[in-house]
Amino acid sequence: MGKLSADHLIIGRSGLARALYDTVRDLPVISPHGHCDPEWFAADAPFSDPANLLIVPDHYVLRMLVSQGVRLEDMGVARRDGAPVETDPRAIWRRFAAQYHLFAGTPTRLWLDYTFETLFGLETPLGPETADATYDRIAACLAQDGFRPRALFGRFGIEVLATTEGALDPLEHHAAIRDSGWGGRVITTYRPDQVTDPEHEGFAGALDRLAEITGGETDTYAGYLEAHRVRRAQFRAHGATATDHGHPTADTADLFASDAAELYDRIRAGRAEPGDAGLFRAQMLTEMARMSAEDGMVMQIHPGSYRNHNAGVFRAFGRDKGFDVPTRTDYVTALRPLLNAVGMEPNLTVILFTLDESAYARELAPLAGAYPCLRLGPAWWFHDSPEGMRRFREMTTETAGFYNTVGFNDDTRAFPSIPARHDMARRVDCAYLAGLVDDGRLREAEAFGLARTLTVDLPRQAYRL
Amino acid sequence: MGKLSADHLIIGRSGLARALYDTVRDLPVISPHGHCDPEWFAADAPFSDPANLLIVPDHYVLRMLVSQGVRLEDMGVARRDGAPVETDPRAIWRRFAAQYHLFAGTPTRLWLDYTFETLFGLETPLGPETADATYDRIAACLAQDGFRPRALFGRFGIEVLATTEGALDPLEHHAAIRDSGWGGRVITTYRPDQVTDPEHEGFAGALDRLAEITGGETDTYAGYLEAHRVRRAQFRAHGATATDHGHPTADTADLFASDAAELYDRIRAGRAEPGDAGLFRAQMLTEMARMSAEDGMVMQIHPGSYRNHNAGVFRAFGRDKGFDVPTRTDYVTALRPLLNAVGMEPNLTVILFTLDESAYARELAPLAGAYPCLRLGPAWWFHDSPEGMRRFREMTTETAGFYNTVGFNDDTRAFPSIPARHDMARRVDCAYLAGLVDDGRLREAEAFGLARTLTVDLPRQAYRL
Amino acid sequence: MGKLSADHLIIGRSGLARALYDTVRDLPVISPHGHCDPEWFAADAPFSDPANLLIVPDHYVLRMLVSQGVRLEDMGVARRDGAPVETDPRAIWRRFAAQYHLFAGTPTRLWLDYTFETLFGLETPLGPETADATYDRIAACLAQDGFRPRALFGRFGIEVLATTEGALDPLEHHAAIRDSGWGGRVITTYRPDQVTDPEHEGFAGALDRLAEITGGETDTYAGYLEAHRVRRAQFRAHGATATDHGHPTADTADLFASDAAELYDRIRAGRAEPGDAGLFRAQMLTEMARMSAEDGMVMQIHPGSYRNHNAGVFRAFGRDKGFDVPTRTDYVTALRPLLNAVGMEPNLTVILFTLDESAYARELAPLAGAYPCLRLGPAWWFHDSPEGMRRFREMTTETAGFYNTVGFNDDTRAFPSIPARHDMARRVDCAYLAGLVDDGRLREAEAFGLARTLTVDLPRQAYRL
Structure with a gap:
């Protein structure tokens, strides 16, 4: 690295952390959870421009700008009512550059500086004066074949990249990738929130559509569950090894079959009572866990x-x-129905994430350090940062160890930032391991083994890749 | 610094943290939130004695002594029933000195040692043997003109000092300060809890009094709101740029106007139902935010x-x-009514504080890193300490950045400790910034800029000073 | 220490932390809270084998193994239904050794390595290849007289060891120890959960038994409370200085006497209503606190x-x-009834523990830093670890100081690990104190005094030993 990205970033200026990092920096990138658009790899068209690649779709960037008074319209974010918004990517880029100082101390800044330097060869910090030159350089790169999606996939050393699709997605881009003969492994993930959450917009229509695309029916609970099974199999046929569930809470339920069916009937008939939506989401987590114990999807x-x-x-x-x-999120009471139903199933893996760090040491590490089905996902979203990842290790390792964790997720739709994100995670882990060795809490040889384990072995095993 | 206060306090023994600190240590003190008595600056009378200046009014000191079995009566705290308590300040001081070891590791100890040494020229640690000599030295200082309130104000380099007054306060001391021709800027802050909290002692009488002093009426909700507007203007005429609201929770509400008026009528008529008091406090936070969006008070x-x-x-x-x-304090659900009502108003600034550190990374930084009206107040009360301030930066910066924070508040009624408190905050910030640079997460030039920004620019901007 | 246990463990490679540690490493072990079996010291029989001493009874070990798919049956844990489980201690040991890598980064690993090396003279890391040799060495040691319970008690430098017995325990082992003429101080602790929790299995029968062994009656609330007083006195006669209460929450209540009696009557008659069990537990904490204020039990x-x-x-x-x-555990609202009843009683000491670290800085330190009866127990259970103990000090000291804490509890039934656990606590405290000195927040002489205070003075005082 050169002038933008500090060579000693997180791992410090010498010693063991550096040595550990040197053994993992060039290992393959395993990305088992993220939000890239599979069409990029199906079509392999050039990315349009710097702003629409790096700024407009990045909610980390948008939120910080808005917090300081920038309007979303001025950043090119489309309005639902079709009212005009900024369409000039260079104007969007200039506005971003003028506010780049806001990101001091944030991971966004580290990811972008790394990307600017490592991918686009920039060496001058972004700011109002360098906005145009930076824009031109990135735009020129994007026009080259070597910056098309598949080329970058190769250059980034990606072993596998999982995208995330809704239960109603036609999966045509994954089919196209598979049929294209390209060697990159891009797999889908089954995310059924739209058909498991009665409060999702258009839930009823989604159930109709689910029946259509599975060739079954969703008028009965049995038919609805069967439709999930069919769709899960279809997703597996497009590479999926995992499902993903984004619920407001971690609540789970394990109703008697007849009660679950009645609950479904009420909801399906538009006669849902207060509490039914939450209870149905809770029940569906347990049903999905049961199906995972059967079909092996993580x-x-x-x-x-x-x-x-x-x-x-x-x-x-x-x-x-x-x-x-x-x-604030409770896991202990919330997950108990699911865990008592299937928590000891040998074929089941459930990976838990949190946005509530107070649950790491109190709830998540104790749960994952006991139930064989549970693993802890990495520091997520706002906590996908040097301090956030450090706190994750400090607050989970002593109770759950390393082997109940699953390595890193980049969780991003910002494809060019994937190397930056994995690099940061590797640095934080190496710094943490080196700290344990310095502290007499780990032997040096173990640290070298664990650095590799955390980087490639655990994600491969946990996600069954 | 000399023998009591460690020269390397918090910033360590060498390097960048020291260099950063050297650029901010002598910048003006901006104190936009605190509890000094404005009469001190109106009358400019000498402080009475060491115990009544430094011990008796300090709840940090009293609580620690009580926790180890000392009686409040023996520390000179007046009883409501008029029963006798200790009146000899030297006896109080001796009791305090005998227990000074209890404060090892606490910020009270650091503030007091700094004040003893820097203000009063003491170089011997306080303890049972040095109690009298210390007392005598401080008492001798207080007898000098150079230790009167206005002289200290100048010596401390205070640019502006905000006090806090209730909605019924006559503000006569601020008027006297303004009329005195003295150049010190001492401003008030509008704290209306007494007239927004139906559970406050004497609420009904307070509403009558509010009507009197605003020359209006508080029989109707409209009149009551207008009385607030009048009082806010009167406070602004005494320098206020901000309001302050100390509620049990962060709950806000945004009722229909007719419902709010009916709620007020019930409460005003003494017919409040269960939940009404909390709902009224919640509604009043939103009303106050609306008024702030109009009149510009932070x-x-x-x-x-x-x-x-x-x-x-x-x-x-x-x-x-x-x-x-x-x-434990929720912000996400609690603040939503207020934020959905006025959260995008360009003229509004709402500064949030917390005593629940688990909300920093989970709720407060994400909220302040998105809503343009929100800013994060500094580590407050029990968290106004080296570790507390460090945790504040570590848990908010990555999501909210630096520019959604507002610099330091000393929040104190212990006037002599103001330099100690601001000095500690500057040290913690410089140590944090230096850590980021050492860690490759910030460029050195940025750190120098941010040290100044955190010390003077952000408080001036956030509080519109 | 040699090859397994790092000499610089936690305290680092040089300097003040080492110097502090050198002054406390050989001080007596004070163990005022734990779960050793008193029969060991009454009978002084040899421990049976390595697996049943170190593995089978240790829930920290079992949970980690189970979390990675090991079956409890294969680790020799008896089933309630009497179905066969592994009985060969060497087979259990081999399974454990094969999974020892799972414990990297956990305190279990540090405790065991310390014990292997310091007590059993092992210098080769445990693993599949060394399982048998390690087993043989430990088994050979256990066959020697010098490894019997009383000999180890002496070798470990234990000044006092508290065990924990239920309210119905005959205390015959403590009587035997007392009558044996052996000089070791092994005392009991009164743990009445079985007779204060109406939801405990066999509660009604336990009340009958309580009446029998106290020679009174438990048909009335007055008789029931008197039975507690009698049992507390009997426990004191077997050395007890403390009681212990493991409740689901920290809820306390302070009912009118007649309401409490009616509550008891309902429960005793099997007519408990929803909420009664929780309310009774809450009431009993306050009753126990009242008795403690009378009889001086901590x-x-x-x-x-x-x-x-x-x-x-x-x-x-x-x-x-x-x-x-x-x-998640609330203390502020929960403890208020008890604290308002007896919180200012001069003869009362209540030691609070938590598994919810978010309560340290927010609730526990502020409570213990104000109420004279309150003290903070050390980092407990999952938090009895280097990071956990560090967080305890960082989050409590600035508000509660050191003198509202009580030193270390090993809280263990793993007798051979007691030296390892106390050694770790001493190291963490010394590292923390040295950090304060390095940071200019404590004078070096104070740090030496506090190292000793935390190690021996506070536990002796807090537990009245």
């Missing part, structure tokens, strides 16, 4: 985000615009 | 203290005797 | 564990098999 639970907190921004711009906010 | 919300937890101490001695205890 | 409250979370494991194997999970 189950990921991502609870605890208060989605669309800002009603005005949601009305004007829709989802995922930076106004999802973490909330 | 709104501070200080929630989460269980006041007067010890019923016996409250009965015997009254408020603020060290038995206010933090509680 | 009261310990250990709340916040969700016991037997895994219903299947509980059915098959019973309690304490690694599936107790911490939960």
Whole structure:
């Protein structure tokens, strides 16, 4: 690295952390959870421009700008009502550059500086004066074949990249990738929230559609569950090894079959009572866990985000615009029904994530350090940062150890930042391991083994890749 | 510094942290939130004695002594029933000195040692043997003109000092300061809890008094709101740029106007139902935010203290005797009504404080890193300490950045300790910034800029000073 | 230390932390809270074998193995239904050794390595290849007289060891120890959960038995309370200086006497209503505190564990098999009834523990830093670890100081690990104190005094030993 990205970033200026990092920095990138668009790899078209690649879709970037008074319209974010927004990518880029100082101390800044330097060869810090030159350089790169999606996939050393698709997705891009003969492994993930959450917009229509695309029916609970089984198999045929569930809470339920069927009937008939939606989501987590114990798909639970907190921004711009906010999340009581139903199943893996760090040492490490099905997902979202990852290790390792964790997820739709994100995670882990050795709590040889284990072995094993 | 205060306090023994600190240590003190008595600066009379200046009014000191069996009566704290308490300041001082070891590891100890040495020229640690000599030296200082309030104000390099007054305060000391021709800037802050909290002692009488002093009426909700507007303008005429709200929770509400008026009518008529008091406080936070969006006063919300937890101490001695205890505090759900009402208003600034550190990374940084009206107040009360301030930066910066914070508040009624408190905050910030540079996460030039920004620019901007 | 245990463990490679540690490493072990079996010291029989001494009874070990798919049956844990389980201690040991890598980064690993090396003279890391040699060496040691319980008690430098017995325990082993003429001080602790928790298995029968062994009656609330007083006195006659209370929450209540009596009558008659069990537990904490204010027994409250979370494991194997999970715990509201009843009593000491670290800085330090009866127990259970103990000091010292804490508890039934556990606690405290000195926050002479205070003075004082 050169002038933008500090060579000693996180691992410090000498010694063991550096040595550990040197053994893992060039290992393959395993990305078992993320939000890249599979069409990129199906079509392999060039990315359009710097702003639409790096700024407009990044909710980390948008939220910080908005917090300091920038309007989403001025950053090119489309309005639902079709009212005009900025369309000039260079104007968007200039506005971003003028506010780049806001990101001091944030992971966004580290990811972008690393990407600017390592991918685009920039050596001058971004700022108002360098906005145009930076834009031109990145745009020129994007015009080259070597910066098309598949080329970057290769250059980034990606062994496998999982995307995430809804239960109704036609999966045509994954089919196209598979049929294209290209060697890159891009797999899907089954994310059925749209058909498991009665409060999701268009839930009833989604159930109709689910029946159609599975060739079955969703009028009965039995038919509905069978439709899930069919879709899961279809996703597996497109490479999926995992499912993903983003619920407001970690609540689970294990109703008697007849009660579950009646609950479904009420909801399906539009006669849901207060509490039914939450109870149905809870029941569906357990049903999904049961199916995972049967079909071997790894189950990921991502609870605890208060989605669309800002009603005005949601009305004007829709989802995922930076106004999802973490909330306090209980796991111990919430997960008990699921765990008592299938927690000891030998074929089941459930990976838990949290936005509530107070649960790491208190709830998640004790649970994952006892139930054989449980593993801890890495520091997530707002906590995908040097301090966040450090706290994750400090608050989980002593109780859950390393082997109940699953390595890193980049969880990103910002494809060019994938190397930066994995690099940061490797640095934090190596710094943590080196600290244990310095502290007399780990032998040096173990640290070298664990650095590799955390980087490649655990994600491969946990996600069955 | 010399023998009591370690020269390397917090910033360590060499290097960048020291260099950063050297650039900010002598910058002006900006104190936008605190509890000094404005009469001190109006009358400019000498402080009476060491004990009544430094010990008797300091709830940090009293609580620690009580926790180890000292009686409040023996520390000169007046009883509500008029029963005799210790009146000899030297006896109080000796008792304090005999227990000074209890404060090892606490910020009280650092503040006092700094004050003893820097202000009073003491070089011998306080303890039973040095109690009298220390007392005599401080008393001798206080007798000098150079230790009167206005002289200290100048010596401390205070640019502006905000005090806090209730909604019914006559503000005569601020008027006297303004009319005195003295150049010190001492401003008030509007703290209306007494007239927004139906559970406050004497609420009904307070509303009558509010009507009188605003020349309006508080029989109707409209009149009541107008009375607030009038009082806010009167406070602004005495320098206020901010309001302050100390509620048990961060709950806000945004009722229909007719419902809010009916709620007020019930409460005003003494017919409040269960839940009405809390709902009214919640509604008033939103009303205050609306007024702030109009009149430009910065709104501070200080929630989460269980006041007067010890019923016996409250009965015997009254408020603020060290038995206010933090509680778990939700912000995400609680603030949503206010934020959805006025959260995108360009003229609004709402500064949030917390006593619940688990909310820093989970709730407060994500909220302040998205809503343009929100800023994070500094580590507050029990967390106004080296570790507390460090945790604040570590848990907020990665998500909210530096620019959604507002610099330091000393929040104190212990006037002589103001330099010590600001010095500690500057040290912690410089140590944190230096750590980021050492870690490759910030460029050195940025760190120098941010040290100054955190010390003077952000408080001036955030509080509109 | 030699090859297994790092000499610089936690305290680092040089300097003040080492110097502090050197002054406390050989001080007597004071163990005021733990779960050793008093029969060991009454009978002084040799320990049977390595597996049944070190592996089978250790829920920290079992839970980690189970979390990675090992079956409890294969680790020799007896089933309630009497179905066969592994009985060969060497086979159990080999399975453990094969999984020893799972414990990297956990305190279990540090305790065991220390014990292997310091007590059994092993210098080769445990692993599949060294399983048999390690087993043989430990087994050979256990056959020697110098490894019998009383000999180890002496070799470990134990000044006092408290065990924990239920309210119905005959205390015959403590009587035997006392009558044996042996000089070791092994004392009991009164743990009445079985007769204060109406939801405990066999509660009604336990009350009958309580009446029998106290020679009184438990048909009335007055008789029931008197039975407690009698039993407390009997426990004191067997050395007890403390009581211990493990409740699901920290809830306390202070009912009118008639309401409490009616509550008891309902429960005793099997007519308990919803909420009665929790209310009775809450009331009993306050009653126990009242008795402590009278008889001087130190009261310990250990709340916040969700016991037997895994219903299947509980059915098959019973309690304490690694599936107790911490939960979020409120102290501020919960303890108020007790504290308002007796919180200012001069003869009362109540020691609070938590599994919810978010309560340290927010609730526990502020409470203990104000109420004279309160002290903070050390980092407990999952937090009895280097990081856990560090967080305890960092989050409590600035508000509660050192003198509102009580030193270390080993809280263990793993007798051979007692020196390892106390050694770790001393190292963490010394590292913390040295950090304060390095940071200019404590004078070096104070650090030496505090190292000793934390190690021996505070436990002796707090537990009245």
